[in-house]
Amino acid sequence: MYVSMFSIVPEDLSLDERDELCNIRRRKKELLDDIELIIHVYLHYNCIMYFPHSKTSQRNKQVAIGRKKFNMDPKKGIQFLLDNDLLQHTPDDIAQFLYKGEGLNKTVIGDYLGERDDFNIKVLQAFVELHEFADLNLVQALRQFLWSFRLPGEAQKIDRMMEAFASRYCQCNPGVFQSSDTCYILSFSIIMLNTSLHNPNVRDKPSADRFISMNRGINEGGDLPEELLKNLYESIKNEPFKIPEDDGNDLTHTFFNPDREGWLLKLGGRVKTWKRRWFILTDNCLYYFEYTTDKEPRGIIPLENLSIREVEEPRKPNCFELYNPSHKGQVIKACKTEADGRVVEGNHVVYRISAPTPEEKEEWIKSIKASISRDPFYEMLVTRKRRVAAKK
Amino acid sequence: MQTMFFRFDAFLMLWVIIHSDSSLLRFLSDDRILVLQEEAEYSQRDTSRRTRKKSRNPSSPSFPISPSMLAPPVLLDSVPQDGLPYPVPDSNTMPHYHRATDTLRADTERYASSAGDRQAGASMRKSVHYASLRTKTKKKNRGSQSNSSRRRIACKDLGHGDCEGWLWKKKDASGYFTQKWKKYWFVLKDSDLYWYTNQNDEKAEGFISLPEFRIDRAIECRRKHAFKACHPKIKSFFFATDHLEEMNRWMNRLGLAAIGYTPDDPVPRPDEDYWSESDQEEMDGSMTLKQESTYHRNPSASSTSPFAERHFSSGSTFSHSSAEDSHSSCRSTHRERRSWQDLIETPVGSSGLHYLQTVGGGAVGEGRSMQLSPERLRQATLPARRRRCPPERDGPFPLTDSEEPRPRHNHVHKQRSQSLPRNRGVLHTHTGHAHGHGTLRPRTRLHEEEEDEEEEEEGLHESQQLDPLEELYRSLEQASVSAFGQQRPSTRQEFRRSFVKRSNDPATNERLHRIRALRSTLKAKEGDLAAIVQVLDDPCLTSRKLREWKQRNHELFLDICEFSSAPLEPSTDPNDLSPLSPTLLMHTHSFIETHV
Numbered sequence: 001m002y003v004s005m006f007s008i009v010p011e012d013l014s015l016d017e018r019d020e021l022c023n024i025r026r027r028k029k030e031l032l033d034d035i036e037l038i039i040h041v042y043l044h045y046n047c048i049m050y051f052p053h054s055k056t057s058q059r060n061k062q063v064a065i066g067r068k069k070f071n072m073d074p075k076k077g078i079q080f081l082l083d084n085d086l087l088q089h090t091p092d093d094i095a096q097f098l099y100k101g102e103g104l105n106k107t108v109i110g111d112y113l114g115e116r117d118d119f120n121i122k123v124l125q126a127f128v129e130l131h132e133f134a135d136l137n138l139v140q141a142l143r144q145f146l147w148s149f150r151l152p153g154e155a156q157k158i159d160r161m162m163e164a165f166a167s168r169y170c171q172c173n174p175g176v177f178q179s180s181d182t183c184y185i186l187s188f189s190i191i192m193l194n195t196s197l198h199n200p201n202v203r204d205k206p207s208a209d210r211f212i213s214m215n216r217g218i219n220e221g222g223d224l225p226e227e228l229l230k231n232l233y234e235s236i237k238n239e240p241f242k243i244p245e246d247d248g249n250d251l252t253h254t255f256f257n258p259d260r261e262g263w264l265l266k267l268g269g270r271v272k273t274w275k276r277r278w279f280i281l282t283d284n285c286l287y288y289f290e291y292t293t294d295k296e297p298r299g300i301i302p303l304e305n306l307s308i309r310e311v312e313e314p315r316k317p318n319c320f321e322l323y324n325p326s327h328k329g330q331v332i333k334a335c336k337t338e339a340d341g342r343v344v345e346g347n348h349v350v351y352r353i354s355a356p357t358p359e360e361k362e363e364w365i366k367s368i369k370a371s372i373s374r375d376p377f378y379e380m381l382v383t384r385k386r387r388v389a390a391k392k
Numbered sequence: 393m394q395t396m397f398f399r400f401d402a403f404l405m406l407w408v409i410i411h412s413d414s415s416l417l418r419f420l421s422d423d424r425i426l427v428l429q430e431e432a433e434y435s436q437r438d439t440s441r442r443t444r445k446k447s448r449n450p451s452s453p454s455f456p457i458s459p460s461m462l463a464p465p466v467l468l469d470s471v472p473q474d475g476l477p478y479p480v481p482d483s484n485t486m487p488h489y490h491r492a493t494d495t496l497r498a499d500t501e502r503y504a505s506s507a508g509d510r511q512a513g514a515s516m517r518k519s520v521h522y523a524s525l526r527t528k529t530k531k532k533n534r535g536s537q538s539n540s541s542r543r544r545i546a547c548k549d550l551g552h553g554d555c556e557g558w559l560w561k562k563k564d565a566s567g568y569f570t571q572k573w574k575k576y577w578f579v580l581k582d583s584d585l586y587w588y589t590n591q592n593d594e595k596a597e598g599f600i601s602l603p604e605f606r607i608d609r610a611i612e613c614r615r616k617h618a619f620k621a622c623h624p625k626i627k628s629f630f631f632a633t634d635h636l637e638e639m640n641r642w643m644n645r646l647g648l649a650a651i652g653y654t655p656d657d658p659v660p661r662p663d664e665d666y667w668s669e670s671d672q673e674e675m676d677g678s679m680t681l682k683q684e685s686t687y688h689r690n691p692s693a694s695s696t697s698p699f700a701e702r703h704f705s706s707g708s709t710f711s712h713s714s715a716e717d718s719h720s721s722c723r724s725t726h727r728e729r730r731s732w733q734d735l736i737e738t739p740v741g742s743s744g745l746h747y748l749q750t751v752g753g754g755a756v757g758e759g760r761s762m763q764l765s766p767e768r769l770r771q772a773t774l775p776a777r778r779r780r781c782p783p784e785r786d787g788p789f790p791l792t793d794s795e796e797p798r799p800r801h802n803h804v805h806k807q808r809s810q811s812l813p814r815n816r817g818v819l820h821t822h823t824g825h826a827h828g829h830g831t832l833r834p835r836t837r838l839h840e841e842e843e844d845e846e847e848e849e850e851g852l853h854e855s856q857q858l859d860p861l862e863e864l865y866r867s868l869e870q871a872s873v874s875a876f877g878q879q880r881p882s883t884r885q886e887f888r889r890s891f892v893k894r895s896n897d898p899a900t901n902e903r904l905h906r907i908r909a910l911r912s913t914l915k916a917k918e919g920d921l922a923a924i925v926q927v928l929d930d931p932c933l934t935s936r937k938l939r940e941w942k943q944r945n946h947e948l949f950l951d952i953c954e955f956s957s958a959p960l961e962p963s964t965d966p967n968d969l970s971p972l973s974p975t976l977l978m979h980t981h982s983f984i985e986t987h988v
Contacts, residue, residue, distance in 0.1 A: 013938065021928075021938070024924055024928060028925070028928060035918065038913060042910050042911070042914070189864075192875050195868055195876065196868060199871065199873050201871040201873055203870075204864065204867035215861075216860075261912055261915060283887065287887075289912075292913040294909075296888070296892055297891060300884050300887050300888055377875060385861070
């Protein structure tokens with residue numbers, strides 16, 4: 001509980017130590033004040049709702065608040081609406097709410113639908129069933145589906161949702177595909193086709209023939225009719241998918257939610273000193289800063305293709321390091337900013353880092369490993385293809 | 393006319409006190425929501441209750457949040473399309489962060505029952521607390537003194553000022569690039585600032601009447617610890633100190649004096665009344681304007697200032713040589729303690745405000761300049777070394793093999809391997825001065841290996857059934873694009889860019905960064921608090937345990953000691969600060985002061 005400033009001072013402390021304790025106490029109070037203020041400001045940034053007229057009815061206000069809460073945290077938003085009898089606690093009712101999506105952030109909808117919870121899975125099922133795909137070709141169905149929410153980034157979530165989609169499509173259009181796996185694979189083909197044809201950065205723009213050959217054998221070992229594939233190809237070519245934009249307008253959801261952040265000591269590259277930096281792990285990359293308030297990172301370490309291992313370091317405890325396993329001795333392609341603003345390439349062969357406690361070291365290693373591990377997206381696709389090919 | 397209604401659960405405040413050692417971060421996304429309600433009409437009945445606390449000026453801010461923070465993107469769909477939904481006062485608004493403690497504690501009593509009361513939740517409650525300081529200083533009626541006569545007051549006759557000391561003041565120079573600074577003895581009396589060449593002077597060199605001035609950091613000045621007093625109609629005045637603490641103190645005091653303004657006379661005063669300087673006649677008016685416009689029209693400077701300044705000054709102020717690594721890192725803690733406060737009080741730019749206030753073309757212009765400027769800076773400063781490297785070096789997979797688990801993926805993809813030979817030159821450069829861990833492969837062997845890989849790989853490719861689809865996937869990867877078309881950064885520049893630019897809208901982007909910085913800072917402070925509580929809450933604390941704790945929390949401890957021993961205020965009047973201390977909640981929109 002609250003520690004009084006006047007608690008008993010242990011007897012065996014020297015005078016200096018008593019002073020130190022005093023200073024530490026003072027710092028505690030300051031920190032509490034600071035934290036209070038930060039929360040206050042943070043809430044102001046985040047939680048403001050504005051109603052232009054006093055005439056807004058109570059119910060409408062609550063609906064609006066519920067939506068806002070949903071966009072901050074879908075579970076809490078839904079709970080609020082449930083508590084206020086604005087929503088029923090059934091997968092169908094919640095799916096309706098999400099499908100209608102009024103005032104809801106599509107990214108948040110996507111995240112909610114992709115959750116692993118049993119209940120969320122039921123909601124996803126109900127949500128997908130609200131889509132009517134009968135007599136739509138696959139591209140049309142995808143257009144409808146991918147517009148109703150924004151697909152999350154995690155492979156597992158994508159997998160769950162696309163699986164639900166594929167099943168539903170096959171249910172609505174029996175006989176088009178031999179299995180929902182076929183539908184799943186073709187859907188991804190189409191999605192990648194869409195990206196390659198319409199993204200300016202992609203040089204490889206497949207032709208219709210190439211698209212057809214890309215999808216050989218996915219119909220449970222057989223091929224899909226060329227006409228069908230050609231139609232789908234043309235449809236995409238003429239009109240790209242419309243995907244809900246992540247425009248960053250909803251601050252609370254789209255702002256940084258890093259995998260991990262905290263102070264770590266980092267050993268210098270050329271000059272072997274230990275410097276304390278604020279590290280942020282996000283986007284498959286490790287950024288570090290001098291202060292928590294710096295807008296631009298001091299250094300960037302892309303984690304792709306790096307490995308991590310624990311090391312013993314005489315000078316500092318709880319150490320681990322990042323290294324490149326395939327090309328030992330090669331400089332890790334990181335970069336940093338010098339004090340005068342120049343961006344220079346890093347001088348590191350390895351990044352040696354010391355954590356404050358053994359627990360934090362473990363946690364950092366775990367998080368970094370998870371970040372390094374390759375995106376299983378393609379492997380998911382491959383699994384299905386194998387399944388389909390095996391039935392030949 | 394507006395009224396503000398909060399709904400803060402009482403729980404928040406109590407929670408903060410009781411569970412100060414637990415993580416507060418997850419608390420942040422909890423149920424707290426601030427509900428603002430605008431009255432359709434101004435209600436006369438409420439006058440009495442409100443005017444006791446608020447100013448009588450109908451356009452003065454009556455809410456404790458800077459309007460610049462309430463930008464359209466945050467608001468609901470029902471927001472009117474044109475500009476801001478509330479009146480932005482003409483004079484530069486100074487957000488009043490009333491003591492959160494006060495508000496929250498007061499609200500505790502009022503809202504204790506609201507948690508369970510759904511109906512009351514969104515109903516109107518008043519909780520505006522104006523800063524106590526607002527009523528503190530009344531502007532003295534100067535009558536019809538001519539401007540130069542205001543200076544005709546001997547330093548000694550002024551008496552004891554609220555704040556006194558030597559400050560550098562920038563002399564207006566004829567050229568943009570020459571900056572001349574001169575030291576004067578400054579005296580702040582009520583809301584007037586006088587300066588003298590020395591303490592015995594009979595007449596002040598200059599004076600400004602601070603209300604209606606805005607006090608801000610002046611990062612545009614090359615001098616360190618510079619700040620300025622700005623006025624919409626007249627020129628800006630630039631000051632500087634030798635020490636950061638001094639600057640903080642002055643900015644705080646001047647800022648307080650500036651808001652001591654009571655809007656008793658809504659009649660705008662003639663310009664001469666605000667200020668007077670002895671060498672006024674010498675100055676070129678047009679030059680002054682030009683200077684001011686250069687400073688003010690550059691939104692990128694002010695908007696990125698809290699961040700950029702923090703970054704650059706750290707480099708210049710603290711040595712990053714090998715000598716003092718622990719020293720510099722604990723100093724960094726202290727500087728950080730200031731930097732986040734600046735972060736809070738600077739509104740989302742004067743730039744942010746400009747962006748919000750200008751509609752249409754103006755907004756686009758400002759936005760664009762804000763967007764480009766830091767980017768351009770970065771790109772412009774990339775060292776020549778970059779040009780030496782072939783462009784592929786920055787491509788997706790320049791130097792490394794993929795680490796895919798399955799054997800067939802272990803080999804470098806055909807397309808990738810094509811880029812490797814070109815990079816060998818670069819490889820060599822780096823292995824040349826790499827030192828330390830791991831063995832270096834001789835160049836030739838590397839070369840051979842790549843060739844082997846290429847050959848091997850071609851064979852494999854033919855046997856792959858998944859080829860065409862995989863090829864497509866790889867081509868997307870190469871373009872740093874996800875299957876769904878999302879841009880995936882893979883080079884360091886791309887990562888940096890993706891980190892810095894989270895949103896196309898610069899105002900939103902700025903906010904996102906602030907929020908992120910706030911969260912990070914909160915996390916850091918919580919960590920510190922947890923560490924401190926470890927030692928303070930120990931019922932069996934011994935000298936040895938304390939020593940061990942000090943060792944474990946070396947940087948934190950150093951920081952605590954360093955900024956406990958030296959008093960921040962060489963102030964003449966500590967009593968003045970008591971309404972503020974120990975909170976840092978009262979501030980102008982340019983500065984918060986804290987006590988150590």
